[in-house]
Amino acid sequence: MDAQTTTPSTAPQPATAEKTLSITVTPKAALKAREALVKRGTPQAMLRLGVRGGGCSGFSYVIEFAEEPSARDRVFEFDGVKVVVDPKSLIFLNGTTLDYETKLMSHGFKFVNPNEKTSCGCGESFTV
């Protein structure tokens, strides 16, 4: 996917029912996440996805280890990997696919987010 993503919806539209919000993790990303969790010595731990303010384009993506979900987190499971997202981040991440890419020079996770208007080269930051 091109880094400069444009969609007709320029801002995240507050969804009416929380249940309709969701994310996807590709099998490859799930595999790599599980490997990372095992390597860390915490195979039962989870992956937290989210957004926070900051970065060159306004918001940055968060991808980090989490020991357990917080009370209001939505918990997803993809190929045995538990993924938690706080409800506020989920509004921005709705419809996002977490992928894992292997390139010649680098490899790592990538957020493919339909809410994204512009993003920057470092892949961490975006505007909605």
Added chain:
Amino acid sequence: MIVRDRSDRLTSARYDEAQDSMALLQIFDPKARPEPIGIDLGTTNSLVAHVVDGRATCVLDCDLSPLLPSVVHYASHGGVLVGAEARDLAAEHPRETLVSVKRFMGRGADDPETRRLGPYDFVSPREGESNTVRFRVRERVVTPVEVSAEILKVLKSRAESHLRTVGGAVITVPAYFDDAQRQATRDAARLAGLEVLRLLNEPTAAALAYGLDKGRTQGTFAVYDLGGGTFDITVLSLDDGVFQVRSTGGDSQLGGDDMDRAVALDALHAMGFEDLATVPPTLVRRALDAARAAKHALTDATETALTIERDGDAPYVRTLTRDDFDALVRPVVERTGPACRRALRDAGVKPEALDGVILVGGSTRVPLVRRYVKELFHHEPLADIDPDQVVAFGAALQADMLAGTGPREDALILDVIPLSLGIETMGGVAEKILPRNTTIPAGRAQQFTTYADNQTGFILHVVQGERELAADNRSLATFTLKGIPPMPAGAARLEVTFRVDADGLLSVGAKELTTGIEQHVEVKPSYGLEAEDVERMLMESFEFAEQDIAARQLRERVVEAEQVLGATQKALTIDGDLLDEDERAELEGALRALRDAMQSGDRQAIHLRTEGVDRAALPLAERRMNRAVQRAMSGHALQEFEEELKDRPVHPHLVGDGHTH
């Protein structure tokens, strides 16, 4: 969803051209210790690196470049740009764009050398002021330490966006830096909110990057560092695994820039300029940029095109072969010879006795330089680490070593900020400055500006919490900053600094940068706050997330719309005669439509109508600009519209998003 300063659009375009080769993300471990970083604060370029799995790597910017040009541009209305964007403005704004500020570090204002170092507007210290160099850039006066701090701030935030938590920093300095220059570097780091683990000599950093301390305990090495504007030669000896500087030498006015100058001069002569004093500064800058591009191309290519744009004329184009280039720059390269021979003599070392020669600095990529170094030292120089990055790598390795790499179980249990801390901005929006879960001690500065013309004060309302509107968060403190002279909206520059110390004490400072007026307050954010309160506040922020975001977006649109309404009406009152009847009717119609939309409270409609007013006001804006230019040209003072002074502080207005990259 952040209110951007409408008057300063300089920063907007760059990231729209996001690259396809997007870097990929790694999983961050919240239990990881803060990452120590290494910084090469260079004369021409600066870099920041860190160590991953024992290997040093530079943090890349949004364009995937490790280099941050050490250039700081002070924009109108007090905005500050650092790096490539600033460098691109140097041609047009030579006095407002500080290049190679490192040369001024620790120098006295009365040093006769100082004023020869740049085309700047130097300010002599007033009675009672310290004897440091000061530059006037637009309406403010800055010191080299402050300018360097701007560069360090960008490096720090670049590292933070990548590593999340940044520990201490090792910063490199030239081996010859004296105490005053080293202290100035430390001061700049402190201003940028960086903890300095150690200042490290640049040649030592390069030697560490090559691992010359590994597998041997004795040795003698020469480090040949030809940067953009400085040449340093250092002889190091390794004794019992510790590097010692045996001798240093060099030329603080010699580097790749001189190569560019030699090539540019040749081109300008060919363009028919006999006396260089008659060449417009803009053209000089363009010629230098073209020369640099040609130099880079000739590292690999044997021939390239040198193109210089000319105003009102076809561009000057010539073909430059590597042989042409070598002939032009050979005198520059040969100027490094005497210093090298002297350094060897001072160290009492014959070239044959050296255990190695290291190349540092981008200019050592020039093939002629490599050949020359080999002749001079009778050694094939070590060059397999990128000469631009090698010093930063060494600094990162040193930082990693100083910080100690313990197993994860030893990871520090760090205190974090339980709830975000921020201030209220126009429209009642809560702008988070330190996000929740930031490890403490922590500090961050963000710039704001005035919302209305002649606004003489700011109300600073410090709030805590995750909600988007200030009113829904916990109020910690309110203070005002008064006495700002009347200025047009957007001209004042308020820097708000949040600092939380290791004890959790928050101090908020606000400084209006154009006048230096400041004020600060201390609060204990955790005072009277129980764990349940934190939990409840978090819950509420989730509960109301959707409404909050919608409310914030609406308020931001309204603030934007009000600004446009105000500015347009003001312009119409002063220069309404510039529009014909149809244009005037159209603009007034657009204004009416915007006011109606604001009544409706429909975010999307307000946005569309605001854009409508912007469009309809375009002829007026253009003609006003022409009229101002004509007046200025004919010598008449610009008649400023006198407006009743509003001596009423209002909430600050966010400038950009507070991130420099």
